[in-house]
Amino acid sequence: MPTNFNSIIPFPLTIPGDFVTQNALSDPWTEPSPDYRVEDYPDLDRKCLFCTTTGVEIVRVKGADTDKFLQGQATCDIAAVNIDQAGRGAICTPQGRMISNFDIYRTGPDEIRLLLPQGMAEPTLTHLKKYAVFYKTELSLETGQRIAAVFGEGADQQITQLAGDANEHSAREIHRGRAIRIATDHWLLVIDPDAAIDLWRSISEHVIPAGDNLWRLNKIRAGLGDVVPQTREEFIPQMLNLQHIGAISFRKGCYTGQEIVARMQYLGKLKRRMYRLSINATAPPEPGTELLDSPGGRPVGNVVIAATAGENRIELLAVLTNEAATGGTVAIGETSLPFEVLAMPYDDDFDRAE
Template sequence: MLTLSSSPTLYPLSDRGVISLTGDDRTKYLQGQVTCDVALLNSGEATLGGHCDSKGRLWGSFWLANLREELLLITNASLLERQLPELKKFAVFAKTEVVDATLQWQVYGLAGEGLSYWLDQQVTGDNLWQGGVVIPVAAEHALLVLPKDSPAPELPIGSEQAWRGLMIQAGIPELHAEHQGEYIPQMLNLQALDGISFTKGCYMGQETVARAKYRGANKKVMYILSGTASAPISVNQDLELQLGENWRRAGTVLNVYQDGEQCLITSVLNKDLEADTVFRIKGQDDSRFSLQTLPYSLTE
């Protein structure tokens, strides 16, 4: 439904929030707060990750990048109001400063055929570029984070909505404020995208995350669904599944892309669903959705 552009395309993203960590203890501090292994990131490297409460429920998912003297978390801006105070809570005991740096940065999506070749011509081996960083997120897809006053590359411009669709197709989770505190990291498939380290030691919510892996405690996963709807769909709308002549609530919309009546959504649903299950948006009786194959293998 949504095809990759025939050449590298730039997608300006207005809904990204950026958290900055600086100071001597930035790596050590963040290591004890998030699911990914911060200490393994060399300069210019990046990873997916999650930030949990003490019960293992997500305050947010993010991309984390190492900019030599600074760590940047790129996330959905709607999460910051609740997430940032939680991330800063224990920073007073460490040599690190945790701040909302959204206004200091501009964030873009990059995608299209030939993107890898184009990046090879533009960027040094450590992915640092013009004071910012390139974050690979999927094959021929990347995020570009640049200082506010740095010129953007001269490329064709794509829409923010199209980028959202590309990320849904790639199975990249996107958490919004409406779902903070609802899901453990495995429910967003973070383990399948190298966003969880099970060897780095303790961090906030680690016991719950480990229990889900080693005891099979997690019963839900994030699915991609494709279908049609004649009315707009929004994050957190109820999703229903068909049982004979009846419909039963199955979950809520996590993220959505719409082009006319054609739609892609993600939703956290029970992992034992039949592949041919039929879904609809509650209140939109003519809408229909079906499960799509994830572009990666799921593990606990």
């Protein structure tokens, strides 16, 4: 159900005493934020958290042909991305394999930004520049911006207060920056560096600073997987469930890889897709880690993203064969890992598709 923004009140927090000390950070971009242990604070998922991150890169696309150019490259409908509405999409090879996926927002009539996982800007630029020579558009890596995530219960309300209005747009102008909603109660902030501290001061009393692990855990629970350097050109978009989060348009015209993506949607049977799993382990496996059907056995999938979710408990998104997802056990190397399949927000979409 959409949040009612008609009557916004400051989001109340009742937080442990050591949180108060940590909330006294004067500059969360230069002072390390604590990566709280989830098992110590089981109600963290009912708090609004703030995480600075170096795990996001920005590609700038600017020029008179920006929309036309990107419409022929991205899986999403660029025409639907306006100053108030952000989106998600992917860039594919002609064989339909994802080079990268991204969050996308507009900063002007002929100017767009792509937010990509760390390490993915350069391969994305290399691919796009092969086609950009035929268009009046320029591509570049944008550096210097401060990036943070605001997520957890009450995040939508916090962004509404920062924006100073009560609309429900997914791209919001905030204090000398932009807020981009990537899921309910989950936002990425892109801020001018000389305005970052003022923004932090305006929000610090209402959020808890946290580290990357809790940010990754929130993305996992939202069912948001990314292509990273270890998995580049490994997946087609449907393997990361992009069709269920509005990141693929099946009504727009042609784009690189479109024939393969459309054929899979309408004529093929997806043999692998992304699942959310819980396993007992002490450390999260790295993205791209190969999952086997048994110790030393045959490959059945790959880790997409993983995070600590409790003592000796890991949650992860993994692309698995449908058969392996019903087996209850996978292996990494010689280590057997029983798992539980957990719910994702768009599970009902799979039920309808099947």
